[in-house]
Amino acid sequence: MTNDEILAQFGPREAMEYDVVVVGGGPGGLATAIRLKQLAADKGTDLSVVVLEKGSEPGAHILSGAIMDPRALTELFPDWKARGAPLNQPVTDDAMIFLGESASLRTPNFLLPECFQNHGNYIVSLGNVTRWLAQQAEALGVEIFPGFAAAEVLYKDDGSIKGVATGNMGVGKDGEPTADFQLGMELHAKYTIFAEGARGNLGKQLIARFKLDAGRDPQAYGLGVKEVWEIDPKRHQPGFVMHTAGWPMDNSTYGGAFLYHMEDNKVTLGFITGLDYANPYLSPFEEFQRWKTHPNIRWYLEGDEAQGIKPGKRLGYGARAITAGGLLSLPKTVFPGGALVGCDAGYLNVSRIKGSHAAIKTGMLAAEAAYAAVTAGRQHDELTAYPEAFENSWLHTELHKSRNFKTWFKKGLVVATLMNGVEQFALRGHVPWTLRRDKPDHLSLKPAAECKPIAYPKPDGKLTFDRLSSVFISNTNHAENQPAHLTLKDASVPVGINLAKYAGPESRYCPAGVYEFVKNADNSDRLQINAQNCVHCKTCDIKDPTQNIVWVTPEGGGGPNYSGM
Known part of the structure; x- marks a missing residue:
């Protein structure tokens, strides 16, 4: 059954009214909610x-990764240390x-440019920081609904954003409601802030x-793959980046x-690959x-029996x-009734490999614009004060200095x-020229016939x-009896084009x-989609050469359950 058919049979959906709905409980979304409640408390509204x-x-x-610049967090909570924020290293x-x-x-x-200098920053588990932010938000009266995925944008008759609807629960693989079926709900708001992270649905x-x-310019993406290890104390250097x-x-x-060397003999390590790579054999x-x-x-991960070094253990x-x-x-x-914050818009500073400070800052700026609009009696218009505030912020200055960083790598x-x-070093980011890009990442793959296969060791x-x-060990889980959340516009394309022309890159980039x-x-070929394994990285949605x-x-609550990441 289609969603419209389900609604016709089981609807209408229950609707809840709010001043502001925030989609996404990461640093950007929680900072938005926290700032809204702070302003309301300050003004007695x-x-x-x-x-x-x-x-x-x-x-x-x-x-x-993560190294966190605490600048935006300090603006949000000047007393974050006293509050027990988990910025420990x-x-x-x-x-x-x-x-x-x-x-x-x-x-x-002494030759490192400012963007690679991390004095005053902290090595953190951003997941733990997010959990702490959620606690602060709830203490201020923010309602948080975990396990509820916003699956649909709702529009008013004039085309402005009305709110969102959560996905239905208990729909079987065949698209039919099961005995556990539960209709999604609608959340209506004067303004809806979207903070879903990179490539938000x-x-x-x-x-x-x-x-x-x-x-x-077309958005550029990278894929970050990460592990957390516990290593021998003799090889651990707390705070070393x-x-x-x-x-x-x-x-x-x-x-x-x-x-990065965290506290408690843990290191976090990872690899970022630009998704504009050309060789379809690359993984x-x-x-x-x-x-x-x-x-x-x-050297940091392996043991050395002769020196009494125990081998490290992979934890995540x-x-x-x-x-x-x-x-x-x-x-x-901004658009009528809504706004994008954090990585849903693309505020990450790739030259610093940092985005959490940008997510928090843009969440705060969007919140300030939304609060002013709501208390002035406005609703469903464009929050133009948000991008205006960004252009006058330290974050805009920071991003402007590094605007060419990624594009230079095309050379x-x-x-x-x-x-x-x-x-970044000689000119300190005061650059008189600007480089532009005109090609999205998915168009960068060359045909397999033009590339050399890569033999990776076992x-x-x-x-x-x-x-x-x-x-x-990512603790990924999805309800098995649900429609696959990885969908194909044309089922013939994976074999007819991707496998035939590009040697099936989806089997390697995922x-x-x-x-x-x-x-x-x-003996013919077909693409098998093991949606149960999906860690919600969004690489397939970005890199698939035919889009x-x-x-x-997927159904709310599914996906990874990261701990300490």
Whole structure:
């Protein structure tokens, strides 16, 4: 049954009225809700605010490196330390290392540009920070609905945003309601703020409907694959931050890696691959595993019996797409009745590899604009005060300085390193020129016939691992009897085009083993979609060369349940 047929049989949906509805319980969404309630408390007014979070709890789907710049958090909560915010490990040292296959070269710290300096920042589990923010929000009276996925944007007759509807629960794989069926609910608001993270399902629809990206550069994305390890105390350096570039990527492929030393003998390490890569045989997951075998990396993770060093233990795994286009790819962020904040819009500063401070700041700016509108008696118009405030903010200044960072890598690692050094170190971000992009990531793949296959080594189960064992420790789960949330516009395209022309890249770019090509009884090929494995990274929705794969919201509460990520 279609959703319209379900509504005709079981509707109408229950509706709840709020002043502001926030879609997404990450740092940006929670900062929006918190700031709204702070303003209401300061002015002695009453404001109803609700946050919808598709994960089983706030923080369950949050994945980031992460080094956190506390500037925006300090603006939101000047007393965050006294409140017990889990920013426990300050950065003590930075290292930028260029890797060859077995050699390495560390940039002297005095030559590091400001964007690579992390003095005053903290190594955090962003999931834990998000859980803490949710506690602060609830203490202020924000309603948080975890396990409720916003699946549909609701519009008024004049085309403005009316609110959102949550997905139906208990629909079987055949699309028919089961005995456990529960109709979704509608949440109506004067303003709806969308904070879903990179490539948000509803944000993507809104950008297309209102043509918010007209005149902007196409958004650029990267895929971040991450693990958390516990290592021997003798190899642990609390607060040490390492970034690497070069191997295993070639000169023409954008990518880089990080290894951060957290508290309690834990390190968080990950690999970011630009999703504008050209070779369809490349696998971001396998590149990450290969990177760990470099002597500079494996030294921290492997044991050494002769020196009494115990081998490290892998504790967690996850993956998530990030926005990397920066200021030039930023869409218009307001439309009648709503706004985009955080990575749903694309505020991440890729030169600093940081987005949580930007999410919090933009959430606060959107909240201030929404509060002023609601208390003035307005509703469903454009919150123009939000983008105006952003343009006058320190965040705009920061993003403007790094606007060319990602685009330089289209000219290769050597040129990008040189020119970003000139822009960020010599010119301190005061750059008189601007580089533009005109091609989205999904158009960058070359036909397989023009590329060399990549032979990746088999995992050893100690330092390197396969996808399925990795997904297992991400605690990913979806109700098995539900419609697949990874949908195809045309079922013939994966075999007829993607496999025939590009050697089936979806079987390699997915970091969770969702897509695999299998043989039918007659030896023909078909694409098998293992939606149960999906960690909600959104890579398929971004990288599919024909844009035939569409990621839609699964049943609320499904997906990863990250701990300490």
